[in-house]
Amino acid sequence: MQKECIAMLLAGGEGSRLGNLTKDRAKPAVPFGGKYRIIDFPLSNCVNSRIDTVGVLTQYQPLELNDYIGNGQPWDLDRNDGGVHILPPYQKRETSDWYKGTANAIKQNIPFIRQYNPTYLLILSGDHIYKMDYSKMLEYHKKKKADCTIAVINVPLSEASRFGILNTDEDGKIYEFEEKPQKPKSTNASMGIYVFTFDKLLTYLGCEGEDTNSANDFGKHIIPRMLSKGETIYAYSFEGYWKDVGTIESLWESNMDLIHLDSNILYTNTDWKIYARSPILPPHYISPTASVKNCIVSEGCYIEGTLEDCVIFHGVTVEENTLITNSILFPGSHIKKGSCIHYAVIDENTAIAENSFIGSSANKTVLPSKNLVVISKDNYMEQSKYSMENFIIEAAEAK
C-alpha cells in the first residue's frame, strides 16, 4: 500500500563521544530523562505526527537497541501495514556493505522503502532530544514545492561553528550550505532532519549509474550536490527545545535541564507524549531518612539518602547516609551506605561500594560538566577485584 510519507531513523552511530556508555549499546539506546532512551524521542515524534512506518537503521552494537524496540508496541508501532522495522546492514551475494554514511545507509535500504512507495521520505537521526511535529514540516515542504526541506534551529553564534550552517534568502530558500564553518554567516543550524521528495532523492543517491562511492553522506555530499544542480531546498525553522546529546557533557546537561520545570520538555506540552518501553515496577518509595530536592525520580526506586539536583532512573536503590548531587543514576544502579557522589553518571545495574567517593564538587570555577565522572559497569568490575570498600574516583583535572 502506498504511503505518503515514511520515516527512516538513522540509529547506527557509533557514539564514540559517549565513551563507555556506548561500549555495549548504540547511542540511541542510551538512557535519558529518568525512564526513556534517546530513541524514544524521534520514535514518539513520528507516532504523534501520524507517521506510522519507520525504518530504524542500526549498525554498531544493535543488540540492546533491537531488544528495546522489539515489535514497536510501546510506541503503537506494531502495525499490520507499516510499523517499525529494524534495518541492519547485511551480506549480499557479491559484497557485504557496512553503511558508509547516512545517505549510503538509505541507499542500501531502497528496496525496503519501495515496498511502501512513498511520495516523501523523512530522514531522522536518533541522537537528539526534542518534541517536533513532522507533519507541519511535511506541509511546509509540500507548500514550497521543495525537493528537499531541512529543519533548522537558531543556535548562538558562538556555537554555530559546531554545526552544519544553512544560509537562506528571506523566503527560507537555501542558497548555501557550510559544514562546520570557521566563520558562520548565519546561525541557522541543521538539525539533521530532512524531508525529501523521494523520486528526486533517488537520482542523487547515485542509484542510476552515477559514481556510487561519492554520495555517502547527506551533509557532505547529497545536499551540496543538489544545491549545485539548482534544486529547490528550503529551511524549515523549528522553535523549541532541541539538544544534540552526542557527548557526555551535552547528555548530562540535557538531563539536568529536566529538573528545572521551565526548561523541561517532558513537563511542558504533555499532550505530546514521549512513549517508552516501561519496566514493571511499583511506585518509588522515599524513606523517613531521605531528602529529595530538585530531582526527577522514576518508578521502583528505594531512596534513603539525600538527593539534590539529580535524575534518578527506575529501580535505583540509594542507601542511608549518602549524598548525591548533580548526578544521573541509570536504571537499577545501587548506591551503598556512606557514599558521596557529585557530578557523575552511573551506568545501568552498577553498584557503588560502601563509603565510596565519586566525582568532584570542589572546583566551581570551571564548567561543572567538564568535571563529569562516568562510572560504567567496567569500572565496577575492575575495582571489585581489589576491594569493595572506599571505591574512590575523582574527576580528572579540568582541561
Add this chain to the structure above:
Amino acid sequence: MDINAAGIIFSNMHDEEMHEITNCRTMGALPFGGRYRLVDFALSNMRNSGLTSVGIVAKSNYQSLLEHLGSGKEWDLSRKRDGLFIFPPFSRLASGIYKNKIEALHGILSYIKKSKYDYILITDCDVICNLDWKAPLSYHISKKADVTVIYFKKQPGNEKRSETVYTISKDGFVSDILIKQKVEEPCFIGTNMWIMEKNTLINMINDAVAHNLEDIERDIFQKRLNQFKIAAWEYKGYINKINSILDYYQANIDLLSPKVRKELFYKNAPIYTKVLDVVPAKYADTATVSNSLISDGCIIEGQVENSILFRGVHIGKGSAIKNSIIMKDSKTGNNVKLDYVIADKEVIFRDERIMVGCDTRPIYIGKGSTL
C-alpha cells in the same frame, strides 16, 4: 510454563460495603497502591502462574474495568489461542442482572464447558496477594479433593468483620464453615479462592440451579460438607482482604512497609497494570517527602508524609499531606493541609483548604470534586 487450568475472576464483590468508592466503578477497577487496580493482582497472579485462559465476570459499572483491561495485552493475555475473556452481565434464568455467583457461573457455562483445561481456578478480586497457583493446584490434585479452598491464618490484632472462617481437620480437610463472622482471635479465614475440576464445577452449577440454591459457600460448601471433600491449602505470604473503606485504607498504608512491598511486588513475579506513559515524578527544591510511595507524573512542591500518591498528582507549595491516599490526577493548591484523607481521582483542593480525618475513619472525597 502453561498449567492445566483456566481462571475465573469475579470483579464485583463487596461493592455494597464500600459504596462511596465503588459508586462509579466496579470493585475490580478500584485504584490501589499508586498505580494499580484491584483486579491487577488476581489477573497477574493467574498470568504468572501460567494460565492462558482467564474469564472476568463483570456485573455493574464495569466501564472503567473494560477501559483498564483493554485487550489484556499488559497481562500478556491478548492471544490467538485462549486469552482474556470479559463477561458483561447477563442472566439466562431471570430477567435482569444475575444475583449471585451461581447465576453468574451458570451464565458463563459455555466458557467453562469449552475450556480445554481440566481444572478451574476461581477468585474474587478483593484479595491482595502474590500467589503462585501452581502450589495449591498440585495440592488439590494430590488430595483428590472435590474442591480446594485457599485460606490464611488470621493473626491477633486488627479486627475484621464478615469473614468466612474454616475449621480444618488434621488431614487438611475443611470440617466446618462459619460465614460472615467477626474475627478477633487467630483463626483460618477463607479467601474465596477455590480450585475445582471442570466437570465437578459444571455438575455443581447445574445441580445448584436445579435446586434453586443461591450461595456457593452457604448452600453448597456448608450444607454439603458430608458429600463434598473440601481440602484446605494455606497461603503463607502477605495477604489482605478488602471488605470496607477502612480495610482499603489500611491495605494501601501497608505498602509503606518495605517487607510488604517485597512480598507483594518482588517475591514471585511482577504485578502488571496498564501502562500510561507518564513522565517521572518531579521534586521541587521546596519538597519534603518522608515514608511515602510516589508514582510517575507527580509534581511535589510541598510536604508529603506517610502517604501514597497515584500518578499525576500535584502537591502545591506549602501544602502538607499526611497519612493520606491521593488518587490519579488530583491536585492541591498552596498551603493545603490533609490528614487521613482518601481523595479519589481528579479531586482539586483549592488554596488553604484543611481536612483532617482520623486513623479509624479517614475522610473520603469523591471523584472529580472541587473543594
